[in-house]
Amino acid sequence: MDNNRLSWMMGGEAGVGIMAADMVFSKTCTRGGLHIFSTVDYPSLIRGGHNVSHVQVDKEKVYSHAQQVDILVALNRETIDLHLDELSENAAIIYDGDNIELSYEDLKRQDVTLCNVPIGNLIKTNSLPKIVANTVALGASFGLVKYDLSILEGVLRDTYERKGESVVESNLKAAKAGFDYTAKNYAGTFTRSISPIHHPSGGTVGNSGTDDTGKKDVTTEKRMVITGNDAIAMAAIRAGLKFYSAYPMTPASSILHFLAAHERRFGYIVKQTEDEIAAINMAIGASYAGVRSMTGTSGGGFSLMSEALGLAAITETPLVAVWGQRPGPSTGLATWTEQSDLRFALSASQGDFQRIVMAPGDASECFYETIRAFNLAEKYQVPVIIMTDKYLAESHESVDIFDTSSIKIDRGDIIAPTDENEDVQNSYFKRFALTDSGISPRAFPGAHAGLVRVESSEHDEYGDYTENEDLRQAMVDKRFAKFDGVLSDLGEDAIKIMGEGTENETQKNENKNAITMISWGSIKGPIKEASKLLANDGILVRHAHVLYINPFDTKKMESIIKSADTTILVENNKGAQLGGVIKEKTGLDVDHTLLKYNGREFYPEEIYRKVKEIVGAVEAKS
Amino acid sequence: MDNNRLSWMMGGEAGVGIMAADMVFSKTCTRGGLHIFSTVDYPSLIRGGHNVSHVQVDKEKVYSHAQQVDILVALNRETIDLHLDELSENAAIIYDGDNIELSYEDLKRQDVTLCNVPIGNLIKTNSLPKIVANTVALGASFGLVKYDLSILEGVLRDTYERKGESVVESNLKAAKAGFDYTAKNYAGTFTRSISPIHHPSGGTVGNSGTDDTGKKDVTTEKRMVITGNDAIAMAAIRAGLKFYSAYPMTPASSILHFLAAHERRFGYIVKQTEDEIAAINMAIGASYAGVRSMTGTSGGGFSLMSEALGLAAITETPLVAVWGQRPGPSTGLATWTEQSDLRFALSASQGDFQRIVMAPGDASECFYETIRAFNLAEKYQVPVIIMTDKYLAESHESVDIFDTSSIKIDRGDIIAPTDENEDVQNSYFKRFALTDSGISPRAFPGAHAGLVRVESSEHDEYGDYTENEDLRQAMVDKRFAKFDGVLSDLGEDAIKIMGEGTENETQKNENKNAITMISWGSIKGPIKEASKLLANDGILVRHAHVLYINPFDTKKMESIIKSADTTILVENNKGAQLGGVIKEKTGLDVDHTLLKYNGREFYPEEIYRKVKEIVGAVEAKS
Amino acid sequence: MTDVNGTSQHTFDTVAQPTWCPGCGNFGIHTAIKNAFTQLGLVRNEIAVVTGIGCSGNTAQWYNTNVFHSLHGRTLPVATGIKLANHELTVLAEGGDGDGLGIGVGHLVHSIRRNLDITYIIHDNRVYGLTTGQTSPTSVKGFVTKSTPTGVIEIPVNPIALAISSGATYVARGYSGDIEHLTKLIADGIKHNGFALIDATQVCVSFNHANTYSWWAERIYRLEDDETYDSRDKMMAFERSQEWGERIPTGLFYREERATYEDELPQIADRPLVGQSMDVDITELMGEHV
Amino acid sequence: MTDVNGTSQHTFDTVAQPTWCPGCGNFGIHTAIKNAFTQLGLVRNEIAVVTGIGCSGNTAQWYNTNVFHSLHGRTLPVATGIKLANHELTVLAEGGDGDGLGIGVGHLVHSIRRNLDITYIIHDNRVYGLTTGQTSPTSVKGFVTKSTPTGVIEIPVNPIALAISSGATYVARGYSGDIEHLTKLIADGIKHNGFALIDATQVCVSFNHANTYSWWAERIYRLEDDETYDSRDKMMAFERSQEWGERIPTGLFYREERATYEDELPQIADRPLVGQSMDVDITELMGEHV
Ligand SMILES: Cc1ncc(C[n+]2csc(CCOP(=O)(O)OP(=O)(O)O)c2C)c(N)n1
Ligand SMILES: Cc1ncc(C[n+]2csc(CCOP(=O)(O)OP(=O)(O)O)c2C)c(N)n1
Ligand code: SF4
Ligand code: SF4
Numbered sequence A, B: 001m002d003n004n005r006l007s008w009m010m011g012g013e014a015g016v017g018i019m020a021a022d023m024v025f026s027k028t029c030t031r032g033g034l035h036i037f038s039t040v041d042y043p044s045l046i047r048g049g050h051n052v053s054h055v056q057v058d059k060e061k062v063y064s065h066a067q068q069v070d071i072l073v074a075l076n077r078e079t080i081d082l083h084l085d086e087l088s089e090n091a092a093i094i095y096d097g098d099n100i101e102l103s104y105e106d107l108k109r110q111d112v113t114l115c116n117v118p119i120g121n122l123i124k125t126n127s128l129p130k131i132v133a134n135t136v137a138l139g140a141s142f143g144l145v146k147y148d149l150s151i152l153e154g155v156l157r158d159t160y161e162r163k164g165e166s167v168v169e170s171n172l173k174a175a176k177a178g179f180d181y182t183a184k185n186y187a188g189t190f191t192r193s194i195s196p197i198h199h200p201s202g203g204t205v206g207n208s209g210t211d212d213t214g215k216k217d218v219t220t221e222k223r224m225v226i227t228g229n230d231a232i233a234m235a236a237i238r239a240g241l242k243f244y245s246a247y248p249m250t251p252a253s254s255i256l257h258f259l260a261a262h263e264r265r266f267g268y269i270v271k272q273t274e275d276e277i278a279a280i281n282m283a284i285g286a287s288y289a290g291v292r293s294m295t296g297t298s299g300g301g302f303s304l305m306s307e308a309l310g311l312a313a314i315t316e317t318p319l320v321a322v323w324g325q326r327p328g329p330s331t332g333l334a335t336w337t338e339q340s341d342l343r344f345a346l347s348a349s350q351g352d353f354q355r356i357v358m359a360p361g362d363a364s365e366c367f368y369e370t371i372r373a374f375n376l377a378e379k380y381q382v383p384v385i386i387m388t389d390k391y392l393a394e395s396h397e398s399v400d401i402f403d404t405s406s407i408k409i410d411r412g413d414i415i416a417p418t419d420e421n422e423d424v425q426n427s428y429f430k431r432f433a434l435t436d437s438g439i440s441p442r443a444f445p446g447a448h449a450g451l452v453r454v455e456s457s458e459h460d461e462y463g464d465y466t467e468n469e470d471l472r473q474a475m476v477d478k479r480f481a482k483f484d485g486v487l488s489d490l491g492e493d494a495i496k497i498m499g500e501g502t503e504n505e506t507q508k509n510e511n512k513n514a515i516t517m518i519s520w521g522s523i524k525g526p527i528k529e530a531s532k533l534l535a536n537d538g539i540l541v542r543h544a545h546v547l548y549i550n551p552f553d554t555k556k557m558e559s560i561i562k563s564a565d566t567t568i569l570v571e572n573n574k575g576a577q578l579g580g581v582i583k584e585k586t587g588l589d590v591d592h593t594l595l596k597y598n599g600r601e602f603y604p605e606e607i608y609r610k611v612k613e614i615v616g617a618v619e620a621k622s
Numbered sequence C, D: 001m002t003d004v005n006g007t008s009q010h011t012f013d014t015v016a017q018p019t020w021c022p023g024c025g026n027f028g029i030h031t032a033i034k035n036a037f038t039q040l041g042l043v044r045n046e047i048a049v050v051t052g053i054g055c056s057g058n059t060a061q062w063y064n065t066n067v068f069h070s071l072h073g074r075t076l077p078v079a080t081g082i083k084l085a086n087h088e089l090t091v092l093a094e095g096g097d098g099d100g101l102g103i104g105v106g107h108l109v110h111s112i113r114r115n116l117d118i119t120y121i122i123h124d125n126r127v128y129g130l131t132t133g134q135t136s137p138t139s140v141k142g143f144v145t146k147s148t149p150t151g152v153i154e155i156p157v158n159p160i161a162l163a164i165s166s167g168a169t170y171v172a173r174g175y176s177g178d179i180e181h182l183t184k185l186i187a188d189g190i191k192h193n194g195f196a197l198i199d200a201t202q203v204c205v206s207f208n209h210a211n212t213y214s215w216w217a218e219r220i221y222r223l224e225d226d227e228t229y230d231s232r233d234k235m236m237a238f239e240r241s242q243e244w245g246e247r248i249p250t251g252l253f254y255r256e257e258r259a260t261y262e263d264e265l266p267q268i269a270d271r272p273l274v275g276q277s278m279d280v281d282i283t284e285l286m287g288e289h290v
């Protein structure tokens, strides 16, 4: 049994604090130097319905959730019924035997530790409020795996601080009660354990996030527990965002919440609008006026934003839009995950024009690529769409503190207010000057004598309406020409390749790139985990993660496919939408397609099994 | 000089009646048994700005406009400046020398007849209102080509009837004055002429549209002068449309006007809504309630409709939407033409789902395919998008009276109100029953005891919300499965092939399909005309007109491309969007791509020249 | 072949149970609507309920009637389409304050002036419930939410004043905590021949801790209890619509009779569109284009 | 390096000439706005005009200021973004009755309650001009257009009443035929610290043959000429907003002072967003997520 690896799950009714427990569990592990990846499943209801937190813990970086559960914390009976099949060998179930009847006969297996924790009773005897049941269960979980209680206590303190001392106290008591109970009664029975890691430089890593004096002591060795949305929001702040306008929509809403929470601190404006149409048009207005702006929504909201996407394009106003996908069509499955809006993102809005479409695969990519998104949007004066999905947007990951030292803010070609340039000193200013690059120097209203005139219809270099056929054609060409530079700016990042030419002693395949997985967005994580599983079996896979879907690096994709014996496309949708793009651009087919569209993210195990199957078939043939 | 062929153009300021003249000229020729194709160019302004009517007249069917002009009627100087280059050999210019100074020196050519008609003076001497200048010019035009004045008079009478007798009278006088003037002074100079054709069955064809008794005497031998939009509107009425909701937008507005004009007569409801969102949602509501409904807009409006397109899809509510394209992005060139919304139409709205996308190429196809659109929408319970563009939507064509005798209304599987079926007699009705075909029998609210429950989220067979992963997958599969039948229903019509294996004495190529042009939508006409020009040079082309872009007939396209020596893709956009679809589906590239995106439709001559070039290059090589 | 007549409220129940938070005001509104159906003796397959997206919109799942759970903010266009296609159906639209007064307020203004015979109920909890607590168009100034952590800056939309000024023919405010009163307002709204707007103020126990049960209890009174009040007087109605604070009026603010949109369509005077022939002869129409 | 100060109206002219139909009311409105700029001594590069799509929206092309010719119905969100990014600009939004009261009416209601310091002018010709004559939200009942050949069924939107009931702080009606009066209303609206709505009634000579110059001339009067009228009295304003027919009031209906949205944003108290540093340190923020 792998030490310092654990798959922990807590389930219960909506409203009992599953999301809070998820965060506390994750931070507690992370502050001990372990890595986590956690995900919460919940229905589109506020209360009632089944919520589940699932946290993977590992001493190494962990990239996704997994199918198997080592500790199942069941705050209701449903949790057991729904997740029994997922229990690993020698797993444990933590439950309150006073509420839930459970026996080995029910389970039809003997390897599981039935860890009966009298949660209700512990609450009663300690005179605690009912609401801390989740914290008792957290304590019990850590007692069972013999973790350091003080780290949990530190996290609870930080988490409930703003709710007042009595809330902190009852949570601390609850945690201890649970911890002591399992430590005393079950720690011998259950053999899995996790423990804080000592950092190479000595000292326990980040045990509570505060140093002895109580001051925040943030070093880059410490790790954050954040979601993809958190990373995007942080990046936006770091990139100099000044205006965020949005209408709430799962799974983009937490960007709105994150940014709203810090608006005064960092001096930007967050506006919840009357609808998504207002959101995008406000962001365009703000950008026209000279600040970095962003909007965020899900596919339904983006449908409404479609029209203004074209407005940004024809007025060459920089715009960053975050698009958190969820299963469609229409309202679909509002709180679940899917990757089925790619084609729509690539072609939303009438007319022929380009937009940058990028899909980060994990929280770090969310951060660094969002910074880049702002730079690209301003340099090329184009809309940039950042595509995520519920899985990436809302799952928590432990990540190193971001390295912000090398971040550059590139606003592109803006005429400085002090510029002596004749052009901009005259009220007739060529905002849309025809240049070789297609990029015209920008100015902002009020910054110069030159007037900034923009027009949603076709226009001349000054921004005034034209129907002239040659000008029209020149302007279309200009707007396309701008994109020529983007791919070369991106270089090797447009399509990221992982695992290429990896050496491994047990490697079976001569050709290291024999098996190539192709994917985009959040599937990066499950594929990485699947790759670990495959590597254990001596199968090395190369993984092409298409980070930028538009502009598309056709040459690179061609060479990837041509250099592979077997290509496997993995997408979380029905239509194999990236597959369509690949075929359209390269004319090439992939060999195998692995699709999932039941609203759930791939498990690494599913991918692993599929690849094994394919490898088996390939070997059987040859 | 070809007799009974004429390219006539009238230009003037917006507001002087160019559009009315266009219609009168077209009908006058058509009632004489000639064919016409006419198009009006106008800027997005109500007055001022330059309007042009351009009518092609031919004794054979004519499919598009052309570059050359035989008679240029210049109601202002600008007309001459803008269109001088387009004059054919021995052309004539009709102008009022009292307002416009014009001499052979200006023209720098001698072959043109300068036909100076004192329009203003004729108006004055006949005590006519200024507004009939266009009619004087019409009369002058027909006088010059020695046409039958009485046909013109009939058309004028019909046209101005509803404005009162005095309006009719002054137009008749105006026409005669113009006619007499040119007949007397210029008919000898100008050698082109057109004259009414006698129909094989004897008798002049359709001289005024009414018989001796004044009753409308409509026989199928007579031809209508209609636009693509007219044809769609007529088809909708014939198909049993009961509800049309729309928000005005060029070039779809004339469908709204047409349908509104006849709403009480045919007993349906037309609703101009507050916006496009309301338009599509109302149409969906009406369709859910049990009637055939339709909406229409252009790309900007469709952007706003995107969200509800998915609503129609997931609720499996039949919907027909007409999408009149114009140049984008954004407001673009509101009154000009382009085909740049294809990709958007194929993927608008979040989530993976299919929709039928069809693009008729001429008025007859507009008619017959709109009828089919309603049938497909109801049979498959899916959204059907009819794509046109400004050129097709607003150009006039002479077409035979439609054969409505063989039209079938197929509403698909609807449970009759009298059905004894248990299912629908119980309030729990499986509106979304999982079937092999993917199609579930429909019922309408109130028609049965069974309740019709629909849901924009994922749902079970009864239409109630579900998050169950297996049901979710089954429902996605069901919605895709429905499309399997569409292609086989369409058969050879999905991609129409013209000119295949055409025999011609002067044929140069052994392989009859050597040169294949591929196109979609309104380019059908210019390609047909170009094919005539090429045939004159002994070059026979095969033309694949992709009528249904989704579902796409991949096999047929593959065989078309593979059986061709040279393929030429012609699209009225920048992005070669159909080309992208072809590549995505077949993996095949076309050899040559001919694109135009300056807001204007292709001239047959442009296509002709391009093909000649390619043929030349091909021959030079071999 | 179960019973189809609405002889008891329970006829309108489904087997599924509402999933709202315990104590949520939606229960009261949902019950009041079913009560109204029952009181009016409506037949369930002759009712079509259209709902939006929100906690409120989920109500669609728990009516045993025809239901169309539509898009966020689009209840009224869908309801309009249904009504125009088959005006014999009783059409009821429902949605949240965000749904109807935020993203959907344009449709509301236009539906009001159109005056179709539709009953529209706003579940007005002054917060975005389903998306877990952001500000809504009726949130009071200063209200703290996830999206407005320092308090809402705007003044709220006043649905009563908005409806009166847009030409509504039936305007009422009810309260989810007073089911009997709300039932009557809804039943009268359904009976009213024209567009009826009922602003159903509602408690959200999870996200609105400002407008709680006790907050409402202290403030609301019934207009019926004010003898000087005349609901046919538009000026008086507008004036009363401005009352907010210590005392908050509920009841019928305004009512007038005006021809409905349907009334003015001769095409459906005899029978609804849905019952009309689809076999149409266009020969003459084509002739007019020769 | 030409002059940039608005010392005469002509400073705001462009070289291009308006292409409206001769006699169109847009000329009057356009002139009044330029007059107002001039009278207020505004500097042209400190003005941003946002227009919608319509004959009215084309006005953007003929101001020598910063202009954003936006989408149909979306002037106010664009204007809001501009104002929040740089509240030192004078921001003026303009569009048609269809633009602002049809497709865009939702933004209007919300902009009003937001009360940013934006001046909004509705070119209210009661018809869709640019799309060649369909009904508009302010078309009177019975108005015959291409899309309503048997006459409009709905009653019109009343922008004055709508604005008052939505909480507008400056509400006026002007007339394109009375440029001097309209100029004053606009200038006052620009000076007003808050959202100012000016309903500029306008003749459309091509498509509105109901509300012609003579029709207006016979009816309109100025509220200023009525000594009993008090534009600070909301009830009076609402009452007067209902007057329509024989006599039609123009002038200032209602005005109140209320903090603007910008006023309540400490982040821009010192300087506009556009002038603030983009170099942001998030070290501590990241620390909070450990
Ligand atoms: C176009 C669109 N935008 C956003 C959402 C996300 N969304 C779902 S419900 C809701 C608001 C809910 O508030 P309200 O309408 O007041 O209903 P409540 O939940 O309070 O009953 C939002 C924004 C959506 N479904 N569709
Ligand atoms: C989304 C969208 N729908 C429709 C149109 C077409 N359109 C352009 S102007 C206009 C209406 C014009 O009426 P109004 O706003 O009153 O302006 P006016 O021309 O009368 O000044 C419409 C419907 C459009 N540009 N965009
Ligand atoms: S969140 Fe509020 S409105 Fe939604 S169900 Fe819970 S209490 Fe009701
Ligand atoms: S159509 Fe009407 S509004 Fe438009 S320019 Fe002409 S007169 Fe003015």
Ligand SMILES: [Mg+2]
Binding pocket: C054, C096, C097, C098, C123, C124, C125, C126, C127, C128, C129, C136
């Ligand atoms: Mg709400």
Ligand SMILES: [Mg+2]
Binding pocket: D054, D096, D097, D098, D123, D124, D125, D126, D127, D128, D129, D136
């Ligand atoms: Mg108008």
